[in-house]
Amino acid sequence: MSALPPLPFESPTTPDDLEVMREQLGRDMRGVVSIARRCGCGRPAVVRTAPRLEDGTPFPTSLYLTLPWLTLDISRIEATGTMADLTRRLETDDELAGGYRRAHERYLARREELGDAAEVRHVSAGGMPTRVKCLHALAGQALAEGEGINPVADEVLATIDGVLPELVCRCESVDATPDAASDATGEEA
Numbered sequence: 001m002s003a004l005p006p007l008p009f010e011s012p013t014t015p016d017d018l019e020v021m022r023e024q025l026g027r028d029m030r031g032v033v034s035i036a037r038r039c040g041c042g043r044p045a046v047v048r049t050a051p052r053l054e055d056g057t058p059f060p061t062s063l064y065l066t067l068p069w070l071t072l073d074i075s076r077i078e079a080t081g082t083m084a085d086l087t088r089r090l091e092t093d094d095e096l097a098g099g100y101r102r103a104h105e106r107y108l109a110r111r112e113e114l115g116d117a118a119e120v121r122h123v124s125a126g127g128m129p130t131r132v133k134c135l136h137a138l139a140g141q142a143l144a145e146g147e148g149i150n151p152v153a154d155e156v157l158a159t160i161d162g163v164l165p166e167l168v169c170r171c172e173s174v175d176a177t178p179d180a181a182s183d184a185t186g187e188e189a
């Protein structure tokens with residue numbers, strides 16, 4: 001049905017991944033299908049989720065950023081007004097706008113690989129295709145699909161050290177709980 005190439009970094013979810021995501025998010029991640037991208041240390045960075053949760057709720061954000069240090073960095077960028085600037089550029093930069101629209105279509109096609117949720121069939125994430133409303137959601141797609149798919153997210157991620165092309169681990173820079181640190185980093189010590 002789909003002509004998309006496979007997600008380049010996708011890997012199966014392990015029980016440890018579910019536990020790490022619980023620590024990353026402070027709650028259970030629902031609708032988990034696979035890990036779409038991992039931090040350099042191996043922890044989940046972007047989780048791929050089903051278009052519909054177990055209880056039937058549509059869940060359009062199917063490439064969901066969970067990595068705390070990167071989430072924090074992106075929140076700092078959002079706080080600077082970058083999203084309004086990028087949205088304005090989409091109105092005048094045809095090349096950027098075209099790439100962003102293709103990223104929107106890619107998002108929908110990728111999600112459809114996992115099934116249909118009619119209520120959100122035309123809804124992607126992050127404000128696509130014409131606005132920039134959530135850099136976390138856009139980054140989730142860019143990290144999962146690799147560079148060259150979402151030009152807006154690629155541009156933002158390029159401003160963060162050690163993210164492109166590889167996701168160099170900075171998990172130790174965020175304050176992990178003692179439990180999380182001993183459970184998740186013991187093998188690296």
Ligand SMILES: [Zn+2]
Nearest residue numbers: 039041169171
């Ligand atoms: Zn890491």
